[in-house]
Amino acid sequence: MNNLLSLRTVYSSSIKKCIKELNKRPIQLYSTQTAIKIQEEKDQNKELLKEFERISNITVKVRTKKPQKPPFVKNLHVGVFDTDILTYPELEKEDFENLNKQLEPVKNYFNDVTQQQKPFNIHSDFAENLRNLRLFGLQGSQLLNGRELNVTESCRFNDVLSSNTSSVTALLNNDLLVFQALLKKGTDEQKKKYLPQLISGKSLSAFCMLEDNLTDSCKFKTNAKIGNDKKSWIINGEKSWVVNGDVADLFLVMANTEFINKLGIKETKLTAFLVEKDFGNITSSPCEAVGAEGTDISNVKFNNVTVPVDNILGEINGADVILSSILPEFRISSGIACSGILRVLMKNLINYCTHTNSGNTCITETDYIQSVVADITLSLYATESVTYLTAGLLDQYENQDCQVESAITKVFSTEETCASISKCMELIGPASYMKDHWCNILHRDALAHLMLNETNSNLKMSIALLGLQHAGLKIQDTIKMVRNPLFYPSQMFKRMWTQRRQAADKPKLTLNLADYLHPSAIIPSEMLEYCVLRLQFATEILLARYGPEVVNKHIELKRLAECAKDIYVMTACLGRASRSYCIGLQNAEYEMLLATAYCINAVERVKYKVKQIYDGSYATNDDNCRKIARRVFHFKKYFPEHPLTRNF
The missing domain is CATH 2.40.110.10 (Butyryl-CoA Dehydrogenase, subunit A, domain 2)
Structure with a gap:
């Protein structure tokens, strides 16, 4: 309420300032100055009236957030599932309609631009058009001619951009790093000095x-x-x-x-x-x-x-502190950019397949083509789902901890996009290897999101370590007992009995997630519940087995991170599909099919990785890999002899 009152105060003071400037202009009955001077005053009056009209038409946006929730993915490591997350976030009807109105001129502009004008260049005439469309500083104040969008609305704008121009990388870096850092951590003087220039697009x-x-x-x-x-x-x-x-x-x-x-x-x-x-x-x-x-x-x-x-x-x-405040939204932007790339990939692939025959049969009828198209569709659906879920969490809850969720969004979207494009290139064949082929161009664009700023290998370590750190604080007494069994004999025998189903890979499903989804999602909801309980089991194993040394077990950490990633994406897909089914969206039954298909694939991956963690490094290939690597580093080269080498 205080923010609303202060905003109204700013509006009224700005309007009074415009009126005061207009009243200062003297009214003269005869000319005493040159015509040029009169024209300049008319232009100034026109600008003031235009600014007065703009400020008068500003609609005050009142955004209320719910209290902060415990971090969702971190809590999965201790077997706690926040069922509120299954209620997939959505915009209010009025906000949704306003967003579509604001998007119309942007869509029309990109539809009118011919393919020959691409790729655009951020510092060419294209930048001027972006300024006119007010695409810089999307979350900036309306008083500074920004759009004052939230994270979800910004994602929708960037969604349109990423489907049309590869220059979106520059835009996202400009908007979501420096601009957000200023907006969140800048002093009033710094904001006053730099934000207007960044929002107007006059400065990059x-x-x-x-x-x-x-x-x-x-x-x-x-x-x-x-x-x-x-x-x-x-x-x-x-x-x-x-x-x-x-x-x-x-x-x-x-x-x-x-x-x-x-x-x-x-x-x-x-x-x-x-x-x-x-x-x-x-x-x-x-x-x-x-x-x-x-x-x-x-x-x-x-x-x-x-x-x-x-x-x-x-x-x-x-x-x-600054990095932790701006990186979540920047990581989400990778999901949006990759969604745009996948959408263009699907459009071009469908066009290629429908105009290509194998003998007398269109290749769209073949199993292999259908499996590739289905995989890419799954990747796009999952990428969209996880991106907008994470954006919704940031919008709905005050100072929500989304460090892990945003990292998962970036890792998943970039890996799936590169993998999908590789499948497409393999399908098309030698033509896709040419530099100017659309598939090759998309592949290079996807690599930019995969490699720039943060590598996925580092992010996976962060995902796992943040989860283990959170779990370690919650279950430290249990870990202490497991690591010192001789001091707690009775508790250990009790634990062996309660954990017998986990050891047999048959955990008892006690979370009842199906109660919070559409009834048709009961089977995938049980898969999700199984994965959550197995992640909890794997977390306890790693902490008990390695203790503080777990930070150096990178292979195990990678497996744990990939399990957490699959579970979070499963949650996003099921929540989105359930919402679509409940409100009766077009093709909702196929959305449920997509979510189920993803869960079937993901549950197998989680089952395999948790089994590897449970078996330990001696039962897996981890120790062999370490020995081979040490040998290579010892000789500083590939050590095996040539296959034609003789010893006698």
């Missing part, structure tokens, strides 16, 4: 974090030191693979800063700096990247760049 921004040639992947070389005047910082270093690096006017730079800890030891932490291009001593060199055509990717070098202390974003040594 770049996020500078990654570096090349690091001897330690956890330590950056770019550093910042306080100046002699104590009023500025001096930044030195080079950032690599910066999207918008050459065309950006504002850089968000992550640099090491030194501080003395409580023990008197010097340490370094990351600090976020807002660096303007006009500060000088900033040079950039383009990178020859694969894919994302029309997107500028550069290396940016900072050589004794002086940055005012007022341009520190957040707290000194507090970049971690």
Whole structure:
């Protein structure tokens, strides 16, 4: 309510300001100045009236959020399933209708642009059209001519963009990293100075974090030191693979800063700096990247760049807080971008298949083609489902912890997209290997989302470790007992009895998830419940077997992360399909079929991976892999002799 009152106050003050400016204009009965001067005043009056009309037509958006919930995926590791998540999030009817109205001109623009004009370039005439369509700073305040969208609405806008232009990579990096960091963590002065330029599209921004040639992947070389005047910082270093690096006017730079800890030891932490291009001593060199055509990717070098202390974003040594606040939405954007790529892939693949014959039979009638098309359809449906579910969680709940959910969204969407395109290229054959073939172009675009900023291997480690950390705090007494069985003999015998069904891979289904879904989803809901209980079992095994050393068991962590990923995607698909069936959407019965098909595939993967975790490294191939790798590193080459080598 306070936000609504303050917003109304701002509106009224802005309107009064416009009226005051108009009243200042003197009314003269005869001309005493040149015609040019009169024309200039008329233009100024026209602009003021236009601004007055714009502010008067602003509709106040009141968004209320529910209290924060416990983290969903983290709780799965202890066997707790929040059934509210199965109620798939949706927009209010009025918001949905307004969103469609705002999307119409954007859709019309991209429909009118011919295929020959693609790929677009973010710093060409295309950028001017994006400004006119107000596609920069989608979540910016309406007073600054932004659209003031929430995460779900922003996803829908980016959904349209990603289906039409590969330059969406630059847009998403611009909008969801620097802009969001300013919006969430910037001071009032920083917002006033930079947000209007970013929302209008007159200035572009770049996020500078990654570096090349690091001897330690956890330590950056770019550093910042306080100046002699104590009023500025001096930044030195080079950032690599910066999207918008050459065309950006504002850089968000992550640099090491030194501080003395409580023990008197010097340490370094990351600090976020807002660096303007006009500060000088900033040079950039383009990178020859694969894919994302029309997107500028550069290396940016900072050589004794002086940055005012007022341009520190957040707290000194507090970049971690900023990253944790902006990365969830950025990871979700990968899901949206991949959905667009998959949609284009399906459209082109269907067109190819319907116009291709094998003998006298259209290839659409063959089992292999149907299986490929079905797999791609499943991937697209699951990617959409998990992306909008995660966006809905951020919108519905106050300060919701979606670190794991957003990481799963990014990992799943990028892997599924690349795998789907590879299947399509294999189906089409040699033609898809050509550089200008639509399938090859889509493959290169998908690689950009797979590789830039965060790698999926690191994200999988994060997914597993965050889940284990959460579980460790909840079940530490149980883990202590299992790791010290001789001190708790009676409890251990009791546990052996209660866990006998889990050991036999037949857990008792006690979550009753079918009660919260459409009755036709009873079979896949039991599959989901089985997977949740098996994930809990695998979590307890890893913590009990390895204790603190589990952080170094990367192969096991990867398996655990992939189990959590499949369970979260199953939840998203079932929730979406159940909602569609209940409200009577077109093709709802086939949505249920899609969700069931995904669950059938996923439950087999979870069953296999949990069995590997249960069996341990000696029963699996893990130890053999470690021995082979050590041998390779020992010789620093491929060690087996050539197959034609003789020994006598």
